[in-house]
Amino acid sequence: MSSLRPLIPLLATAGILIGGNGLQGTFISLRALEEGFSTSMIGVVGTGYNIGFAIGCIYVTRLIRATGHIRTFSALAAIASAASILMLLFIDPTAWFSMRLVQGICFAGLFAVVESWLNAKVTNSTRARTLSIYRFVDLGAVTLAQYAIPAVGIGGFELFVIISMALTLSLVPISLTDRSSPEAPEDVRFDIRVLWKVSPLATVGCIVVGLTNSSFRSLGPIYADGIGMSVTAIATFMSVGIFAGVVLQYPLGHYSDKLDRRLIILVATFGAFASGLFLAFVAGTNAWLNFAGIFAFGAFAMPLYSLCSAHANDHAAPGQHALVSAGTLFFWSIGAVIGPLFASFMLDLFGPQALFIYMVVVLFGFMAYTLSRMMVREGVPASERRMGFRNLLRTSTFFNKLAAPPSDKGD
Incomplete structure (x- = not known):
């Protein structure tokens, strides 16, 4: 200590x-x-x-x-x-x-x-x-x-x-x-071309995380208010979704280090997609069903950024990891700019459930794109990966260095 x-x-x-x-x-x-x-x-x-x-x-x-x-x-x-x-x-x-x-x-x-x-x-x-x-x-x-x-x-x-x-x-x-x-x-150098050349899937994935997770953080309180939750219930709703993000981080990360990482990205995306469907069409105004739904959504959706970052690093050449780190944060920011803006217009037009309908559509598109990438490019064998899964915060590129193994810190 x-x-x-x-x-x-x-x-x-x-x-x-x-x-x-x-x-x-x-x-x-x-x-x-x-x-x-x-x-x-x-x-x-x-x-x-x-x-x-x-x-x-x-x-x-x-x-x-x-x-x-x-x-x-x-x-x-x-x-x-x-x-x-x-x-x-x-x-x-x-x-x-x-x-x-x-x-x-x-x-x-x-x-x-x-x-x-x-x-x-x-x-x-x-x-x-x-x-x-x-x-x-x-x-x-x-x-x-x-x-x-x-x-x-x-x-x-x-x-x-x-x-x-x-x-x-x-x-x-x-x-x-x-x-x-x-x-x-x-x-920290920013070259947005590097991440796309290294991994188009990770690039799209980081944008998707920005489109969806940032919309939850910005508009989740509006959704919860729209279905009639009290202020205390709204705080609980947001806390449950945030807290759930840690539940599956390490199980998903563990299996992504052993299997084709894109398969785990697909599983996590499907879990978030199914949870979004539940919140949009099943949970209704029942607070407990909404708490259960947002817990499942957070558990699957929140690890996606770390999974996409790990997948990008699987394909990165020596010396590219710092650029990849900057790129994942930058492309997440792009999604985070667009997502709440578009989702808010959807809520204005169609009501609170439109928030998760919007997310479901985005996540379905990402599942389709992930499957298409799996068909056109071989996965990196676990034995050839230079860096394993790391549980990342989207705070700064320096967090990636803090989370990196000692051997990769200087990249």
Whole structure:
């Protein structure tokens, strides 16, 4: 434990950031609904965050190299905190879209700072434990943060202030870490052609994950409200879907390392597809059926990003893994920009069940594409894979390095 003690401030900072971000995603959707925003406009606001996140992923490394970790973190945390308060002062769709775009840029940078700093501090002996603790912090912070909404209520100013406080307080642990400052990270290059050349299936898969999972995160609260759930039930609905994401990560990852990884991608996609059908046509307004359905959906849909990343790395040449990592995050961002926007228009036109009908159509298309790729390209034998399955967060490219085996860290 003593070897992990220097990492506690960084992990505490990550927990505060992840919790605040998870709370804000759900709260903004519900508050916008209460303020009279149309569902399509709520989708536009959600898209603002994802556009900003994509921009931040491209430019944040340059900012860290220019100003250092702590200065970058301080500036971005202050801007994100101010943006939260400005959303309270200017309750307007255009203003909220702008503030969410700014916050997307900031959070891409904030996560990159924490994860690049963690990468600089971990050793091979502490890497696995650090990764496990970080995933626990992620899961616990996002799940618990949802319940601040029914505890405080979506009306009034309190949750805006709490989110702003969380972003401000995230400065405290990282500011009190030891004086040693890690070296500036290597610049992350983005070449969108590389991932497509390495694996068209992984490219399409990352876009699909953005189209579907981001739509759930942005519009899941709108769906739950539309079928008559209380605020507490909405928080539970979102928590169940997020928590379920960890249940099948390792079983699916284990079998994907032993079998044709595309087969496991197909199984996970079919599971998410079947769960989406259940939510769209069977669950109706029954809360317990919806909880069961979203648990199954999260269990199958959430591991897809990690499975697609692992499949891309199966085909990557030595030295390409960093580019593949950047590419998977970038293409996920593209899907995350388009998905909530299109899904919100569907909800406006056809009602809450349209959210999962939309996802079912996207997932069915991805199943068909996966089958077509299996027919035109041989799978990589397990014995020839340089990198196994890794349970990844879509926070920054530096998380991929943190999760990588020691032998692959330098790629």
